[in-house]
Amino acid sequence: MQKHKHLTNQHRSIIQDGLTRGQSFNAIAKQIGKDPTTISKEVRKHRSVHFGSDWLRAPFCQHFERCQRQDLCNRTTCTKRQCRGCRSCHENCLDFEPILCPKLTIPPYVCNGCIERNRCRKMKMEYAALPAQVEYELTRRESRSGSCYTEEELSTMTRILTPLVRGQSIHHIVVSNRDQLFCSERQIYRLVDQQLIGIKAIDLPRKVRFRPRKKKRNYKVDTACRQGRSFKDYHDYLLEHPVPVVQMDTVEGKRGELNCILTIYFPASGFLLIFPRQQNTASSVTACFDHLREQLGPEDFFRLFPILLTDNGPEFSNPSRIEYAIDAHRQTRVFYCDPGQSQQKGSIEQVHTILRNVIPKGTSLSELSLADCQRIASHINSYFRKELDDVTAYDTFKRLYGKEILAKLGIEKIPPREVHLSPKLKERTNG
Structure with a gap:
């Protein structure tokens, strides 16, 4: 028996074929010279959710019969009277609870070789060799960088x-x-x-x-954070779910200081949010989103942040804490740009040029409070910009989401004559 050897693509193809033919883990393990527990772990780790073409005709959610939810996706082109008749309802509903087949809790944990597969309308779990190999290779690459601690x-x-x-x-x-x-x-x-x-x-x-070393490294909380969240995954998801995208990034201050800023940008309206952070860590980013959840509530948070696009910085390497609320309900989805491709989120990079008018590079951010950031964001969002058709981001955002949400976010409208976009604004806020 081969020990201490990784599974290959050929091994995974044999596993998929064996599962399809209804073979046990023991039988498959003998073919490839591995332990049955290795096969079991491989299948459970790389199985994926699959919905059949006719799943809409079945109550695949535990709340299907009594569900009255409407307008979950906020799409004006949607013609469904109730969301339970939509193929994407499980992606947008906070109350979605799938009806799982009890067979998925025992070996082989997947539906590949099930004789009822073609008749069953429940949510299915499948094992496929090619996606499993891709996931494995991505995990192997990501595991060689960053911190592995939660x-x-x-x-x-x-x-x-x-x-x-x-x-x-x-x-x-x-x-x-x-x-x-x-x-x-x-x-x-x-x-x-x-x-x-x-x-x-x-x-x-x-x-x-001791003198600090010159070489600086980036460390990630979750080294596998990009799995299923790459820029390609982002495009694939948008094709099926054309929802507004929100971009986020980090703006650093004075060199050598830990303090920095989290910027959140809504390209559809040109609206910008700014949050101060004591240090550039993943926990400081998740703290900002915990604050937003507390201020907005689950419904408004879900409306504002269907998708988040960001770069590969270590401060964004804990996506699960951003995506999921405390009650384990998914409220948003985080995706990452390709490494070194900041233009893939060019909208937020462009609005940073306006922010830098107020906070030039090298400016200390140590005394910047949340109220200061809200004041700066209010001025930027009240600024007439040509790319927004001479309409302020504040007015566009208000038309899309309402004035109540603006109040929850602490953003006010600044009269045109009082808009101030220079370093003196930061001095006034600190003063």
């Missing part, structure tokens, strides 16, 4: 390392907490350098005397 694990390490502020060394803490820590002493130093835990270099008396 937000919960990083929070746990922060709690354990708190005695550092009392003068204890990392070595002392590691030795006294061997049963709680799940990484090496060297890795903890790296996490401090990456600013992924709530400990700063200044808390390490000897470390601040």
Whole structure:
């Protein structure tokens, strides 16, 4: 039996063929010289959801019979009186709960070889060799960069390392907490350098005397964050779901400072939101979206953010915390531009030129508050721009979503004569 060898594309083709013919994991494992548990893990990891061509005729959602939801997609071209008759209702509804076949909870966990496959109208799970190979190769590439720790694990390490502020060394803490820590002493130093835990270099008396290394690295919270969220996936999704896209990015301030800004841009209306962040980390981005969820509520949040497009920065590497609410309902979808292709979200890059009139490069952002950011955004959104047909972004956004949402976002309309787009505006807000 071959051990410590990865599955190949040929192996996966044999697995798919065996599942289609109704073979057991044991039988498939013998053909390719692997352990049956390897086959089981492979199938469960790379199976995908599939809806048959006739699934609309079946109550595939647990709430199908009593559902009265309407206008979930906000598309003016939609002709459905009720959303439950739409092929995309499960993509847009916060209350969607699929009816799962009980056979999917036992081997082989997929519908490939099921004799009732052609008659069954429930949501199906399938294993296909080619997509599984693509997912595996993407995971292998992504796993070679970034941090593999979750937000919960990083929070746990922060709690354990708190005695550092009392003068204890990392070595002392590691030795006294061997049963709680799940990484090496060297890795903890790296996490401090990456600013992924709530400990700063200044808390390490000897470390601040060392000269920092010139090479800078990018670290990601979820190294597999791009799986199913690439720019190609983004285009494929838009073809089936033509919904408004929202772009987001980071604007940095003075060199050497941790403070930065999160910008969120609505190309359809030219509307801009700005949020201050204490450091450029994934947790600071998710905190901004937690704030938006709290201010807007689930319905308005879902209306405003059907799709988010951003770059591959490590601060955006925890998409699940952005996409899902606390109650595990999906409220948005995050997609990524191709590496080094910032023009794929050119709209937000263009509006940054206006923002830089107020906050030039090299400006300190350490004293910028949320109220300051809302004031700056209000001036930018009240500015007449030629590309918006001489209509302000504030008025366009108000027409699309209503004045109540603008109030929740803290954005006001500035009279045309009072619009100020220079560094003096930032000085006035701080003052």
